[in-house]
Amino acid sequence: MTTGTAAFRAARDFLLAHAEDYAAATAGFAWPELDEFNWALDWFDVIAEGNEEPALWIVEEDGTEERFSYAAMASRSSRVANWLRANGVRRGDRIVVMLGNQVELWDTILAVMKLGAVLIPATPLLGAADAAGRVSRGGAKHVIAGAAWAAKFDTVDATKIAVGAPIEGWLLLRDAYSGDDGFVQGAGGELRGGGAEGTGGAEGTGGAEGTAGAGRITRATDTLLLYFTSGTTARPKLVEHTHQSYPVGHLSTMYWIGLRPGDVHLNISSPGWAKHAWSNVFAPWNAQACVFIYNYTRFDPARLLAEMQRCGVTSFCAPPTVWRMLIQADLSALPTPPRLVVGAGEPLNPEVIDQVEKAWGVTVRDGFGQTETTVQIANTPGQPVKPGSMGRPVPGYRIALIDPNTGAEAEEGEICVALDPRPTGLMVGYHGDDELTAERMAGGYYHTGDVASRDADGYITYVGRTDDVFKASDYRISPFELESVLIEHEAVVEAAVVPSPDELRLAVPKAYVVLAEGWAADETTAAAIFAHCREHMPPYARIRRLEFAELPKTISGKIRRVELRDAEREKHADPDTRPAGEFTG
Template sequence: MAATVGTESFRAARDFLLAHAEDYDTAYREFEWPRLAEFNWALDWFDVVAEGNDRPALWIVEQDGAETKLSFAQLSRRSNQLANWLRDLGVRRGDRLVLMLGNQVELWETILATMKLGAVLIPATPLLGPVDLRDRVRRGGARHVVVGSVDAPKFDGVPGDYTRIAVGPPVPGWQEYARAYEAPTDFVPDGVTRADDTLLLYFTSGTTALPKLVEHTHASYPVGHLSTMYWIGLRPGDTHLNISSPGWAKHAWSNVFAPWNAEACVFIYNYARFDASRLLREMERCGVTSFCAPPTVWRMLIQADLASLRTPPEKAVGAGEPLNPEVIDQVRKAWGVTIRDGFGQTETTVQVANTPGQPVKPGSMGRATPGYRVELVDPLTGEVAEEGEICLDLTDRPLGLMVGYHGDPERTAEAMAGGFYHTGDMASRDDEGYLTYVGRADDVFKASDYRISPFELESVLIEHEAVAEAAVVPSPDPLRLAVPKAYLVLAAGWQPSEETAAAIFAHCRANLAPFKRIRRLEFADLPKTISGKIRRVELRAGEAVKHLDPQARPDGEYRDEDFPPPVEAAAPPAGSMPPA
């Protein structure tokens, strides 16, 4: 397929970042987002790269050992067939399509085909139930759905006049996806795609309220993820494994746009239940060169034998929530590779990151990525400060920023107030521009008039060998207003006992200043969103209920005062004889 003006502009921006992969100062100072009027990433980039290209683009390994490996050229042809078939079914430019599939070939084919048609994707995880799907179809204005046959019954109670397409065994009343492979392999678009046309409508994971509907364009995510490519350090020919579930923005970040921007291969290992040892074996066998995983997976991996991976990936990154320093240290010791944190949101691509070749400061998530101008804004004064809310300067609007919250002008105006996009996350900045994450603005709390960052305390807790996961929230206290309380998931082999609680409290005393110490703890599973983020808002609400009577103690709660530190023996007077 012939290159377009958009193709050449995009390639120039990408090649600049590849050329300065480890030269952050030059990349940050001189990078400019491509200026695009018309651009369709699937047609103007993927198909151009794919022409005559037999290098692997997608490699899926199943738990039973089965494998599927498709080249760029094969995916281009197959997505052409699907686009032609979908057009025959009535999918038109601007139509909205709910895509609810697992990590299977048809997912990537549908992403590419929908883009080629100029339709709008509404990604959805297969974990959703009928209530969630009714919301997706209604608020998303969906006219078509593509789902696995096993999930088709979920739509029985979802009203609407939409095309039903099932992937897998035939389902009565549903179109059979496999018929798409009978369609022609040549695709001709029905017109041009403007770069600012809507491409994606993402429902956020909703940690505090009803999910927001985030709107991205044909430029903001496909092109915006040049910053993500730069952060990971992806290059042509890499084999990139990202642990992420379809339906969430992070899947598009690292399983679609960032690797294919770099002409790397997307590698997937599907499993019914996470098995760290098996994952490491597959990484070794298949030669994974680049690895991205959320903190939950990293925390499970360090419980396994990391050294069993004899050829570790050259690039290792973490995203979703900040990584605790203890995890980073253990991986560095085992693999000789430093996990590099990155920060972004569904609303953006990577804004802040530890990029390749740069010094990594313990606890810091790095510096602003090329193309992003990040400021810290004091939530009370609105002034730029050295500590405050992470905000993006809209006078130099980054291409990777969303259009807004679709159908919700009030929320959009609130997020874009004062000339900044407000992330709702807090950080501090040092003299070299490195940002250290403090926490969600609504998670930071005061205890005895001291400001407490849950993330800082959680990082100390997870350093203890008994702790697999931790979440810290304020617990009501009649004297201090609130005290830090930890909810803990224990590592294998540890029991939720007084002995374990005593060991963890001792660890906190040794590693935290008195005003930051954990004063209460409870062993419990952590409530999470469907995308895996800890719902601290739910824990906070639970604490308020548990402590309605300030004199009562909830069942299962341990307190620091129950385990006083041992009294050290007094030193004998100078010159005295030791005891016999």
């Protein structure tokens, strides 16, 4: 066992031992100090040795399924790593990976990590232009993609590796599995230090450090991941993470979920996004749990619940959109609910939490984090959950709420992460954008761009993105609070609230609403929703305008309120004309 492995295990075991003792975990936890560390080799392969417990369980829509043990995944990924090395992948090389929820995705993640190369995950939902953009902006030399999406990379100049059917001009990953599974780190001519090109300084070419076979072991601070953000308000940013910031940083995510060895963990998230790495790779495998996948093409709540029951899912994580769809279904169809249920991606409305608790007797616990971090704030196991609150800072994070006007801590303000000491789970920065990185790391804090309030017990309640919160008649409006009230009405499945221009009040709250099945998008339904708002919202914050529509979302599923705000300005450019389809109340 390496010193890095021992330090990581000690930190992990401390959190497992204090899984429901928030005070002790917060007071006693310290991030492991790591110098040389490769999570795939120094953690995963160590716990995989001789371990036939399931690491990955994939159930397909047609009923077929496959289970892969920890030992099998270690062997498979080493074969892929050796094959990639033989086909020119070197330490520091960047690789765009576009794969679905298939075993080759996990093989590739582990293999690339073992090689010391850099992963650039890409969702299959990207169009050809965006896919090519990931390659060019990320400086990728290689592409690994499912055969069904290969055409998206036709214009790309890179080594191309297909998973699935043969494609002219592409290598086939399936050839890797007939090779040797004995992997030696640093063999095969990887260069020491400065990347695949081998230029520059002592870490470049020349001398014993740059000769074939010398290589080097991975430093914890080496780059591992370049993640494109979902772009809810602007052009996607390129977030840089290291071999410690995500693999080790997700000890906080493991603690939030409450995972234990042997758990069967289901997380609803698409490959290519950070949340997939959070809860389908690092958090469960840090805990020595099994990653469970139900691989559907069309979401079917009844079938999902049936598979959860059949396969004994013990922990479940889903974004609010999925939770809102589930409470429209018959939750009692799952007689043995998971022990642990959590929600992430966007704040979870109290109505959803209440419905699940009534049906399952289990509380859905919110967690807050970003692509730029691991979980920062959460309702952790065993702690009281306050309705609407996303909990308290998790072990390893110090959170301050900063008033943007004064720069001082306040009861309500921007969620900021203290940098002294710097939490392991925080990104290096925005790759290629030193100016934005400096802006976000100003004043001794990482600035999240999200606003929240904190009560006397230290519980933090989400208010909204800094650019989503708005004023109406000089009152400050939190879209999230109004949306939470809206979905309490039986007609509303989902809602987004934005400012709508108004000559008298500057702006009034307008709701875009997705209706539940059986409700008509007409004046009667609008009147019922307005009546609900009058009963449950204060007069200054009441919804004044309403429109039934599908909500614009990023390809990761987050609501793009910026599009709705822009649309409102256009629709109300003429104050004397009411837009078609808009109801007032």
